[in-house]
Amino acid sequence: MYKAKIFVNYKQSVLDPKAEVIKHTLHRLGQDNVQDVTVGKYFEVLLEGAHDAVAAQVDTLCDQMLANVNMESYRFTLEEVSQ
Amino acid sequence: MYKAKIFVNYKQSVLDPKAEVIKHTLHRLGQDNVQDVTVGKYFEVLLEGAHDAVAAQVDTLCDQMLANVNMESYRFTLEEVSQ
């Protein structure tokens, strides 16, 4: 069994309205040491199967469903876990 | 300068409709080896300052803004980065 840890983020060229609002609020609250904020999604998926098959499956899952590659990029890690 | 990597997730007893729909869809598509899905948020925040002060600041930030502690839990790591 593998646990896939998946990170999905906006591509750098895409302006992220949520991140902008958080940064702006923090600055308004005087936290000027905050230089940058990014907001992304984090998925964990538990899958049965062999390492390489699972890796391919997760890659497709990210590309087709969990990320919209028009504006987002993704990366993931696989960890073997016991049931 | 530190980079805080922040993970926010629903607490276990809280219903997560997002995860339910994703899991259900994967099963419908025949990916029966998917055992479980969790959906969370992932933030990166870049901050100037000393380690301990930054850690305290990030903790407050999570507690007050990035997570809803009534139903979400959070964890974060700090990494020193060069500008």
Added chain:
Amino acid sequence: MKAAVLTFPGSNCDADLLWAVQEIAGQEAALVSANTEDLTGFDLVLVPGGFSYGDYLRSGAIAKFAPVMGALKTFAANGGYVLGICNGFQILTEAGLLPGALQVNTSLEFICEPEPLIVANHQTAFSNQYAAGQTISLPIAHGEGNYYADPETLASIEAHQQVVFRYAENPNGSLNDIAGLTNEAGNVLGMMPHPERAVEALLGGTDGLGVFESLIAATKGAVHVAN
């Protein structure tokens, strides 16, 4: 004209579209479940607004895996007319039938308001009943209608005059004020504003009728491929 109105679990403007096409525009129309795999016999497929599958991951992201999507792609590839409104627009971009993507509004808030629009291209199957540059008012009702495409895609969209409607007062941050655009072939339109909500004077206006009348005109005498 015979229209199919797709119904995904979570769609909530499907009945409104059916009403607009059937009762107001007087055309033949039927609700078609997203589990159907055949769109034979229709001249037009309407992809309605709502929150397909809850829109929990991203708007339209789960709908693109619905059984009907294969048939929809074939229908579009064969030149059939496809109109996606609001969530329908989001679904069409997620499915790759239209370029770009729809992000959360810059205000981060859902916005329900009548919105002035400029008809940027009145020579399409969806807009031929409007005058060039005409300003019309259609309601918007969305939280994620902020149109994004990367610079090359955007340049290509403009070069091919794919933008059909632009916001006169950009409410959501959309690049180039894009409120609605077609694919390069011109037979698939996605738009965030709701023409089906502006077809009766009793409900506040009839500026949306033009979209349906344009399609009626386009299907009359046009060549259809009903796979």
Added chain:
Amino acid sequence: MLQTEPTPEQIRDQKPYLQLGLTEAEYALFTKRLGRLPNYTEVGLQSGMWSEHCAYKYSKPILKTFWTKNERVLMGPGEGAGVIAIGEGKAVVFKAESHNHPSAVEPYEGAATGIGGIIRDIFSIGAKPVASLDSLAFGTRFDAHNQNLIDQVVAGIGGYGNAIGIPTVGGEIQFDASYQDNPLVNAMCVGVMDEKDIQRGQAAGVGNAIIYVGAKTGRDGINGASFASAQFSKEEDADRSAVQVGDPFMEKLLTDACLAVTQKHQKALVGMQDMGAAGLVSSSAEMASKAGFGMTLDLDLIPQREPGMTPFEIMLSESQERMLLCIRTGFEQEILDLFAGYDLDAVVCGRVEAGHQYRLLHHGAVVCDIPVGLLTDAVPTYTTTPKQPARLAHPAPDFTPTITDIDQTLRALLALPNIASKRSLFKRYDAQVQTNTVIAPGGDAGVIRVRGTHRALAMTADSNGRLLALDPEIGGAITVAEAARNLVATGAEPLGITDCLNYGDPSKPEVYYELQASAKGIVEATKVFNTPVISGNVSLYNETSGVGIHPTPMIGMVGLITDLDAITTVAFKQAGDVVFLVGATGDDYNGSSIQYLQNGAYAGRLTGFDLTQEKAIQDKMLKAIQAHLVNACHDLADGGLAAALVEMGTANRLGIKGSTALSAAQFFAETQGRFLAAVPPAQQAAFAAQMGKDAVVLGTVSDGEFVLDLADAKLDTTIADLAAIQEEALAWQLK
């Protein structure tokens, strides 16, 4: 875990039921009627069913005084929602519910699940939900906490309502210091159905199946869950949350599927009820008890989201988006198949039994075996000896404003949060989905047309806590009158009301007095307006540090329009129309916005309200609208004539040019029972004849100037200026 639950004897000795909200006397009564010591599960069921929320221990004596029946009422209080006939074979179904406390704790989900809950009440009757309204009250200090609260409550209402596809067509948002720590979040839903399809929450017929459908049951919202886990479980609490998360997608499927059952499977359906407060136990016990039968449920069959749930937790969970149906034997598969078609989990989890026993099985053991009436009917009711609050015995002297600069005063008034436009908030609600909305939020009432008829329904939600604080009886009556006035202004005839009674701790004599007195005012007014109370909800204990909120009954009223051409809106339509002021203006300033503006508080007795006079004016106004004499109409309420005139001009930036014998102070008076009407010149004579001495000409609609000669002052400005203040003041303060 089962083995960690206290034994019946331990319960008797250690009294854990006290933490579940039961008194010693209540426990003793239950034990005596049962004839043995109840086990932990049974005490848990008792605590849920005997709570104020389910049993109306304090409010039943008050609710009994309500007038609930007239010739049009098809179903009054007692079911998920009330039903009124609207002609052409159709009926309107409506109810309101409060979600004050959940929204204070977790604003987004609290508000969202409030909407979800009230929607289930409507379709459980067999009606298609066609519109929602929300009545919100917040504190006046806009600190970060309050701003977030307001933002998230509004987001939650929109997040649920927009997704499920029910237009939010009306409501109210008010601000008063009294709600700073006790916000009010009341939601109302309206449905439409064929009269013949009305169905009830009952489980009758020995052997008939009990079917559970919808979301799985989790440990959310369990009454006393904290107690249960702290005392008897070793589990880490950090990972536990009692917050309920709404799932509008699930509810949309549930709505469509349940309506398919009521409309197309009537032979199969015996009864249906939603799982609201006290979840599975309240829905199942009420269904059996109402029908006079017993019931057995097998808890192992209940779909569960978490492993290891105890019977206590399963029965008292308030997980959202769940329904319970009673289905005739032999039709089970037909109904299970129907739900499967909507991708919904449904299971047969029990049977109706002869007799009156309510039995629960868990892991092969009987964990509850009690007469069902013990849960539903044995609850004692309580009254408190009422005591008039001291503030009412000695009201402040009557207030009269001094207006030195009318222009300045008007501008300041328009910027008050209670007067300023709430559009920046309600524009976050989808008001038009279902394409029936004739009047969206922003009008006097929301109006939707009823498909398949020539009719429309008008609806409004009103509350006036600040007036009730000054006089609960008159304030209660005014709230009903104001709701009716709102409907009439759109051209509707009032049909009936639903209410949410939001009050403090009823065991306090002063609070009980407020409850009683306001009910008296409400009852009197509902009779005058022929608007029976067909449903409602009670929210007590709205207190922080011993201080209660203003007594705040929320009145949700629905009205009928039989001529779609007569529907009238607030906005001036064209320059040249004649503006009439309808109803007499007095020196009524106590409790008014001008008083608040100048004194920073509301005080004094309530003057200038006459129920009979109000009804007569409303009748005349309605006739004039129905005769198509009126181009625009608006009722006068907060901010009096001053605010109403600006509100009529805003949409089309049309002003007024006129003169009046009223003084500058009276321009701001809040005498009840008044309207403004814009009448086309061609109809002026007819309108004047119809209204007689009750209407006076104020002036004519102008292209933009806002000029009014008053007895002792002159206002000379433009509508553009005033509208901008009124439109932007609130959004600016909430940033």
